[in-house]
Amino acid sequence: MAIIEVTNFRKVYGSTVAADDVTFSVEEGEIFGILGPNGAGKSTTVEAIAGLRKPDGGKIVVLGRDPGDPSLRKEVGVQLQESELPEKMTVREALELFSTFYPKPADWRQLAAELGIDAKLNARFGKLSGGQKQRLSIALALIGDPEIAILDELTTGLDPSARRDTWDLIESVRNRGVTVLLVTHFMEEAERLCDRIAVIDRGRVVALDTPQGLIAQVSTEQRIRFRPSEPLDDALLTGLAEVREVRHHGPTVEVIGVGDVLQAVTSVLAVNNIIAAELRVEQANLDDAFVQLTDRKLAANGSDN
């Protein structure tokens, strides 16, 4: 069952089209990612889902209701980009205050412990580091024990280890049955956490698939790099059906190919008694998929003009 349905969502600010035509739906219990370059319309879209903005066109339905329905406020937890708390409010006071807003709040002490801010309960908001503020903000999004958690730029400002801890936390939140809508620009985060991803560019969804599906969509290409033990005649490799291109970077050879190119290249090297040192195989990842998906869109737009 779709828990969030966004159909042809459009939002315009003056002459700027923030969201042009966004359509996707989020299923119950999944972690759904929204990925896109800066200014693509990601935040505008999730803010409309959170009921903060009224669509100029199209329709959004959350848990069967209009996003503006006040009854949704206790079922949807939101972590906003760039929202702060009063400088002199302590972590404990913020957690306690936000707890009183909800009919059945989660245990804030446990939440604080899970997010690693339990040692900072008496610290004032203004004295927290960027990462600590971020973790408090996530705690406040989860404090109402929501059905849906909307997290905008979840791990921005966190150091790598805090980022990994946060990923674990999000997975545990999902395991409790919470549907998570995640806006991110970290590919690793999207690849690791998301069940499905919508790539938004210039206000439109340009791709919607699982992370693996997105990668497969854009590229089957592989890159092999190695340092041959003796000079290598390119013709040995370019003659192979799987190889598309051979490049040299100093002593390193780079072979770009498709299919079972690794097998083909290593066989040729073995036959010629060449040893491949520092052999590395690079497969396309979500990064490449993202760049290709959003670039293709740019190119298409360019040719329209």
Next chain:
Amino acid sequence: MNVFVKMVSSELKLSLREPLLLFFSFAFPTILIVILGSIPSFREPSEEYGGLRTIDLYVPIALALIQAMLGLQSTPQVLATYREKGILRRLATTPAHPMALLGAQLVMSLLTAVASAALVLIVGRFAFDVPFPRYFLLFTLCFMLSAAAVFSVGIFLAAVVPSGKAAAGIGGLLFFPLMFFAGLWVPRQNLPDVLNRIGDFTPLGAGQRAIQEAAAGTWPAAIAVAVLVGYVVVFGLAAAKLFRWE
């Protein structure tokens, strides 16, 4: 605990952590009375004030000062900062409406104003023999109406400025001319008539007139009451219409 009560107590706690604001809104008006009251000639009845002493005039002026400090300085700054930092927007995503936070901030300011005014009246009465206001209920109503007018201007200011800093700056600029008409530098009794007629149309001038008249045991002039109600209605409605949550 009830959400609103919790918000008011949270705002109260936060305000206690602002020593400068607390000093100017709570301690300073009373300190002013103590300083003026320590000058012997200000405790002598004066012909030009119709037999009143200077200190008698400055007690109601100190009450206006409380309203100006809270209504024009601290409240607009706090509210504009709450918007600027996305705190109101954040609240809009919870079951608590951001309006509740504005309400809590106002209730907190009003409580501070009442406590500060009580301190001024008590110190005035027991240290310098300034009588308590006659018609206490009427006096309290005039004080509250005057506070409402000043706060309406302050909330309007918070609604139209882009940032907390801008609110503090413009609030500071408004403070001096408006306190002038309340008589902070020269009491109304000593101001030329034409300035008082102008002052009658300012929130603190009209408020001061109503407070003084009620304290002296007469009905406040209809014009003063009408002007105050006008400020509440016009600026209150404009603020409600223009206030942006983000």
